[in-house]
Amino acid sequence: MTSSTLLALEAVGISFGGLQAVKKVSFQVQEGQIKALIGPNGAGKTTLFNLITGMLRPDHGEIRFQEQAIQGLPPFRIADRGISRTFQIVQLFGHMTVVENVMVGRHLRTRAGLLAAALRLPWSRREEAAIRSQSLAWLDFVGLQDRADDYAANLPLGHQRLLEIARALATEPKLLLLDEPAAGLDMTETERLKELIFAIRARGISVLLVEHDMSLTMEVADEIVVLDHGELLAEGPPRDIQRHPAVIAAYLGRDWEKE
Amino acid sequence: MARYQRWLQAGVFYLLVALSGSLLPGTYYVTLLNLIGLHIIIVLGLNLLMGYAGQISLGHAAFFGLGAYTSGILTATYKVDPLLALLAGLLLSTLVAVIVGIPALKLKGYYLAMATLGFGIIVAIAFQQMDWLTGGPSGFMGIPPFRFLGWRFQTPAAKFFLVWALVGLILFLSLNIVDSRIGRALRAIHDSETAALAMGVDAQRLKLLIFVVSALYASLAGSLLAHTVNFIAPSSFGFMFSIKLVTMVVVGGMASIWGSLLGAAVLTVLPELLAVFHDLEVVIFGLILMVVMIFLPRGLVRGLLDLWELRRRKKQGR
Ligand SMILES: Nc1ncnc2c1ncn2[C@@H]1O[C@H](COP(=O)(O)OP(=O)(O)OP(=O)(O)O)[C@@H](O)[C@H]1O
Ligand SMILES: [Mg+2]
Numbered sequence: 001m002t003s004s005t006l007l008a009l010e011a012v013g014i015s016f017g018g019l020q021a022v023k024k025v026s027f028q029v030q031e032g033q034i035k036a037l038i039g040p041n042g043a044g045k046t047t048l049f050n051l052i053t054g055m056l057r058p059d060h061g062e063i064r065f066q067e068q069a070i071q072g073l074p075p076f077r078i079a080d081r082g083i084s085r086t087f088q089i090v091q092l093f094g095h096m097t098v099v100e101n102v103m104v105g106r107h108l109r110t111r112a113g114l115l116a117a118a119l120r121l122p123w124s125r126r127e128e129a130a131i132r133s134q135s136l137a138w139l140d141f142v143g144l145q146d147r148a149d150d151y152a153a154n155l156p157l158g159h160q161r162l163l164e165i166a167r168a169l170a171t172e173p174k175l176l177l178l179d180e181p182a183a184g185l186d187m188t189e190t191e192r193l194k195e196l197i198f199a200i201r202a203r204g205i206s207v208l209l210v211e212h213d214m215s216l217t218m219e220v221a222d223e224i225v226v227l228d229h230g231e232l233l234a235e236g237p238p239r240d241i242q243r244h245p246a247v248i249a250a251y252l253g254r255d256w257e258k259e
Numbered sequence: 260m261a262r263y264q265r266w267l268q269a270g271v272f273y274l275l276v277a278l279s280g281s282l283l284p285g286t287y288y289v290t291l292l293n294l295i296g297l298h299i300i301i302v303l304g305l306n307l308l309m310g311y312a313g314q315i316s317l318g319h320a321a322f323f324g325l326g327a328y329t330s331g332i333l334t335a336t337y338k339v340d341p342l343l344a345l346l347a348g349l350l351l352s353t354l355v356a357v358i359v360g361i362p363a364l365k366l367k368g369y370y371l372a373m374a375t376l377g378f379g380i381i382v383a384i385a386f387q388q389m390d391w392l393t394g395g396p397s398g399f400m401g402i403p404p405f406r407f408l409g410w411r412f413q414t415p416a417a418k419f420f421l422v423w424a425l426v427g428l429i430l431f432l433s434l435n436i437v438d439s440r441i442g443r444a445l446r447a448i449h450d451s452e453t454a455a456l457a458m459g460v461d462a463q464r465l466k467l468l469i470f471v472v473s474a475l476y477a478s479l480a481g482s483l484l485a486h487t488v489n490f491i492a493p494s495s496f497g498f499m500f501s502i503k504l505v506t507m508v509v510v511g512g513m514a515s516i517w518g519s520l521l522g523a524a525v526l527t528v529l530p531e532l533l534a535v536f537h538d539l540e541v542v543i544f545g546l547i548l549m550v551v552m553i554f555l556p557r558g559l560v561r562g563l564l565d566l567w568e569l570r571r572r573k574k575q576g577r
Binding site for chain 1 (some may be wrong): 333357432440441442443446450451454455457458460468472491543
């Protein structure tokens with residue numbers, strides 16, 4: 001393991017009842033890398049995200065982030081270590097405005113407790129102002145600055161996905177997990193998403209991406225991991241994956257794009 | 260901008276209260292206004308818990324009672340300074356809230372409602388049964404007026420001032436909490452606990468925190484009750500009153516601070532007007548709760564505004 005390994009999974013597995021959703025999966029994400037995780041529906045990609053972010057606890061195996069074991073920690077602690085995510089089925093705070101959604105992302109990196117808030121102490125007021133301006137800056141980064149005061153539930157899906165990214169970035173992650181960020185986007189939006197993913201990496205944030213849009217995946221990913229029936233089928237740069245016999249064999253004659 | 264509007268609203272509200280306090284004749288109205296004030300304090304806390312954190316307590320009358328009996332017993336029986344007694348009540352309520360809240364809030368769902376329901380009933384029974392301490396079902400008498408820095412809050416006017424000054428303080432604190440990092444995190448938990456956790460919000464701890472805050476508000480109101488009516492009885496702190504409190508929150512509107520003021524006021528005055536129907540009080544409150552939840556799920560204020568908006572749009576559509 002080189003010193004630039006950010007995330008390492010070792011023989012991670014989990015089953016739901018009789019179903020083994022993830023079986024002994026091992027791979028790594030390097031610092032500054034964009035890595036993609038692909039595979040047919042039900043392959044276990046989202047489950048893997050839930051394991052990494054602490055929403056689920058693995059039955060066996062080890063998940064290390066910056067050389068420290070994180071499996072079994074509660075999600076908010078893992079977020080604090082520097083892993084943030086978006087959701088395949090968008091999970092916004094619908095009754096809150098767009099900028100407030102991002103402001104929740106600043107929760108981790110700010111301090112005002114109940115007492116400071118209740119008494120509106122000067123330092124907590126300054127902190128609140130900073131939270132707002134930083135959040136507006138992240139909205140600007142994803143291109144949603146004009147929608148800041150709209151309710152999140154009222155945004156079109158494409159904007160909601162961008163908002164989830166802005167909210168996740170506001171937690172200052174070192175690793176960002178994106179679960180099908182292009183699902184439901186049109187071609188121009190997908191093109192913009194591609195630029196955004198590169199811009200995120202340019203800020204020194206590593207990205208682990210689950211995506212069914214193959215052209216997007218092949219263009220942005222440095223490396224691809226293929227999952228099938230919970231098992232790691234292949235791993236390598238996009239070119240090799242496209243030619244990989246096992247991958248071709250697994251997908252031959254199978255429609256594994258969504259729907 | 261919105262903030263200045265809030266303070267303006269608060270100013271107007273206070274002017275109204277002060278006016279009615281000084282204009283209405285006799286002690287009956289002042290006592291009623293004080294009762295409204297105490298209920299507002301409890302309902303503001305309960306709304307933080309229900310409307311913001313999305314948790315229900317069916318036992319808040321018990322915290323009201325803990326505050327009242329701690330203040331009453333310590334000042335009357337043991338001659339403790341009222342302020343110290345009030346603080347002791349707050350401490351006791353905090354301890355109890357933590358003990359009830361930790362196991363109940365570990366689990367997702369409405370376990371807090373179950374736990375507080377049971378706890379509320381146990382506490383009400385304790386007030387009745389421990390008559391060597393509480394005076395039993397016939398009540399506890401002879402509670403001295405509140406004293407603070409040499410002031411004695413004995414006359415109706417002084418009591419009115421004490422209660423409403425504290426209502427103002429609690430209103431100020433609540434508006435600030437709602438509008439802060441903590442309030443935002445609570446609303447986030449309510450909308451999507453999964454996403455809130457992923458963003459680093461310690462949902463369990465925050466829910467417990469706000470449950471304790473709501474218990475503290477109720478306990479404070481209880482202590483004030485003891486010192487303003489000077490007589491307390493277990494019947495005021497039973498399950499029925501817990502349900503009334505929940506109804507006040509729902510009628511006022513979940514997550515609406517100003518609605519809470521209205522909900523508490525309306526449902527405190529209503530039983531006075533309907534004194535004839537005393538035996539039917541349970542039925543009436545149950546009915547109100549149902550009707551509001553079905554027809555005005557956002558509460559009286561916003562519900563009526565919505566209806567009005569709907570009518571206006573229909574007219575324009577024609
Ligand atoms: N909490 C759960 N309880 C039971 N079964 C689950 C749970 N979560 C996922 N599964 C099952 O685990 C398998 C993997 O699901 P997962 O959502 O990880 O797939 P995926 O690769 O993300 O698929 P998709 O491309 O459709 O999003 C599926 O068979 C799914 O039904
Ligand atoms: Mg999935």
